[in-house]
Amino acid sequence: MMSESKLLSVVEHWLPRIEVAGIPSATAKEVITRAGDWAGWLPAWLEEADRNEAIAVDAEAKGWRVTAGEAYARAAACAHFGQFMAFEDLAAKAAAAERKCTIYRRAAPLLDPPAQPVGIPFEGAALTGYLRRPVGVDAAPLALIVPGSDSTKEEFPNFEKHFLARGIATFSLDGPGQGEGRLFGPLRPDITAAIAATLERLKGESGLSGKVALVGMAFGGNLVLRAASALPDLAAVVSINGFADLGAFAPALPQVYRDNLRFALGTEDVLGAAAGFTIANAPPIMVPALIIHGGRDKIFPVSEAEASARACSGRVDLHVLPEGNHVCNNIPWVYRPLVADWLGDRFADR
Amino acid sequence: MMSESKLLSVVEHWLPRIEVAGIPSATAKEVITRAGDWAGWLPAWLEEADRNEAIAVDAEAKGWRVTAGEAYARAAACAHFGQFMAFEDLAAKAAAAERKCTIYRRAAPLLDPPAQPVGIPFEGAALTGYLRRPVGVDAAPLALIVPGSDSTKEEFPNFEKHFLARGIATFSLDGPGQGEGRLFGPLRPDITAAIAATLERLKGESGLSGKVALVGMAFGGNLVLRAASALPDLAAVVSINGFADLGAFAPALPQVYRDNLRFALGTEDVLGAAAGFTIANAPPIMVPALIIHGGRDKIFPVSEAEASARACSGRVDLHVLPEGNHVCNNIPWVYRPLVADWLGDRFADR
Numbered sequence: 001m002m003s004e005s006k007l008l009s010v011v012e013h014w015l016p017r018i019e020v021a022g023i024p025s026a027t028a029k030e031v032i033t034r035a036g037d038w039a040g041w042l043p044a045w046l047e048e049a050d051r052n053e054a055i056a057v058d059a060e061a062k063g064w065r066v067t068a069g070e071a072y073a074r075a076a077a078c079a080h081f082g083q084f085m086a087f088e089d090l091a092a093k094a095a096a097a098e099r100k101c102t103i104y105r106r107a108a109p110l111l112d113p114p115a116q117p118v119g120i121p122f123e124g125a126a127l128t129g130y131l132r133r134p135v136g137v138d139a140a141p142l143a144l145i146v147p148g149s150d151s152t153k154e155e156f157p158n159f160e161k162h163f164l165a166r167g168i169a170t171f172s173l174d175g176p177g178q179g180e181g182r183l184f185g186p187l188r189p190d191i192t193a194a195i196a197a198t199l200e201r202l203k204g205e206s207g208l209s210g211k212v213a214l215v216g217m218a219f220g221g222n223l224v225l226r227a228a229s230a231l232p233d234l235a236a237v238v239s240i241n242g243f244a245d246l247g248a249f250a251p252a253l254p255q256v257y258r259d260n261l262r263f264a265l266g267t268e269d270v271l272g273a274a275a276g277f278t279i280a281n282a283p284p285i286m287v288p289a290l291i292i293h294g295g296r297d298k299i300f301p302v303s304e305a306e307a308s309a310r311a312c313s314g315r316v317d318l319h320v321l322p323e324g325n326h327v328c329n330n331i332p333w334v335y336r337p338l339v340a341d342w343l344g345d346r347f348a349d350r
Numbered sequence: 351m352m353s354e355s356k357l358l359s360v361v362e363h364w365l366p367r368i369e370v371a372g373i374p375s376a377t378a379k380e381v382i383t384r385a386g387d388w389a390g391w392l393p394a395w396l397e398e399a400d401r402n403e404a405i406a407v408d409a410e411a412k413g414w415r416v417t418a419g420e421a422y423a424r425a426a427a428c429a430h431f432g433q434f435m436a437f438e439d440l441a442a443k444a445a446a447a448e449r450k451c452t453i454y455r456r457a458a459p460l461l462d463p464p465a466q467p468v469g470i471p472f473e474g475a476a477l478t479g480y481l482r483r484p485v486g487v488d489a490a491p492l493a494l495i496v497p498g499s500d501s502t503k504e505e506f507p508n509f510e511k512h513f514l515a516r517g518i519a520t521f522s523l524d525g526p527g528q529g530e531g532r533l534f535g536p537l538r539p540d541i542t543a544a545i546a547a548t549l550e551r552l553k554g555e556s557g558l559s560g561k562v563a564l565v566g567m568a569f570g571g572n573l574v575l576r577a578a579s580a581l582p583d584l585a586a587v588v589s590i591n592g593f594a595d596l597g598a599f600a601p602a603l604p605q606v607y608r609d610n611l612r613f614a615l616g617t618e619d620v621l622g623a624a625a626g627f628t629i630a631n632a633p634p635i636m637v638p639a640l641i642i643h644g645g646r647d648k649i650f651p652v653s654e655a656e657a658s659a660r661a662c663s664g665r666v667d668l669h670v671l672p673e674g675n676h677v678c679n680n681i682p683w684v685y686r687p688l689v690a691d692w693l694g695d696r697f698a699d700r
Contacts, residue, residue: 015376016374016375019374019375020374024366024370024375024680024682025369025374026680026681027680027681027683055684059687059691062695064687064691064694066512066515066691067687067688067691070683070687074683135485165416166416323380325376330374330377331374331377332374333374333420333421333424334405337409337414337417337420337421341414341416344414345412
């Protein structure tokens, strides 16, 4: 009964997110129906990952590169959503996350434009991310995309397309505590050093103009705001359904998200750790900022978007989209073009 | 009560089709909820078309071309689905169909690659369609796409992308009786002359290799098979959930589709007219043929795909996808890449 209600709760919160990641709603519903209850969630998604990987392998053998790339990417998304919010068996979760990374590495060179894996020297090991360059652009500005908690760089090939179509390169990063960045321990409030290391590493890459903006969603929205307050050379920062101060509303978070935080923050003391995720004590954000929030977000309240906007001392554009859910993934055709166009204008301003 | 059950019936049959046309499921569900019952269907979709058109106009004014093109195309899809299956007020249906065409004409030059409107001299007037050429290809083969009944060339920008990504140009045509082709009266069993006129007209266009394949879905699947039996110079033909002989199963069609046929065939005598839609008396199909069918199609039975395959005397590849619904739009990631890859191979064969 408990496990069935967790399934419903996860589906209610995140079905649109699965769809924007490239899995049509009918397919997602088939997988969820096969899962039956929460115990079946991870195995059902892994089975779907297997199936898509088999399509990809077959297509690659036939020279059908576009199909192979899309099927590997879809297989990776299936493995991702299988381990997503599944905290009951952490070894199984880690194995599925590893599987996701392995499959996506096969997708990367087949995507159009290809995604180049980049390792970033950091704290004695390497952060990882994927760089994509828009076709036909010699010196492209860059959108550096930072995921939320229990999110990952492999979730973004469709999001990246919006920037690429507008002549903006993308770099999707697993920061410390995110995806492959779990190597560096749990999520940390300040990822300025990781962002700085990424920008330093990317300086040697061809095809980039050197102009950079940060784009973060959910937890990543908070992380990029904090990093932007410390990195004045950025062209802009975008926070999508992020927050200014986790401590202010953490006690009111729904159960399905508390489980997530216990894992993401690496502690049973979620409320204690939450207090550290704030931009209250950071220097003011001077770079142009776009703050987007869905009015129906049941996880992070709209008041946090307003507080985020108040922390910005430069240009700030605040859009509260009344019908938007968490990360506005139920209206991707509103927020995704808006972010990419707004960034295009900021890059042109500089 | 009747009107509520029609709403449910339309939604059950066609929600995945709305999604593959570029309207996320959450958005479609919001529109349907606002509609409430069948009487609200057309106005709710027109309201959504207005909203997307306003986004497009605003984006165009700001120089956000990609966003404008996508929003106009989405607005056109909303107007299309509003008039789709709405046969109660034919003047309102015609006005919405006209609106769809007008809005899509604004999308066309903004799409990537752009869609070029082409008029085709035919029976003293003009058929219309849109030509799109793959980027970076000098002499591309062409997929000529033929819609089904109550379908339309404006429904296909996302479908076209699959061909374009593989170096294949697309031409989406409203044949006689389809979309703007209603000018020529109702749907006719033999569209060979219309296809021949289209190919003649396209000979003067740059960027095409001269190799052509026909792709039809649902009713269009039958139409392209019949045309392929008469046009031996084609590189290939693809029928997706089409049929060989409408008369054989017309009496068993569900009510929601009978209303459609009364309009599409322009007669109260649906069963009488249905008998004409057959390839039984046509010459055998000698060009390579791909026949795809969804095993869960509640409109056209799988046996019709088998009969279509038997009518092919050249190479024939039959794929019955057990979980596919009508036109397999619940599994677009299976059938769409398959069609485009298979066509790519046939063009390479020649």
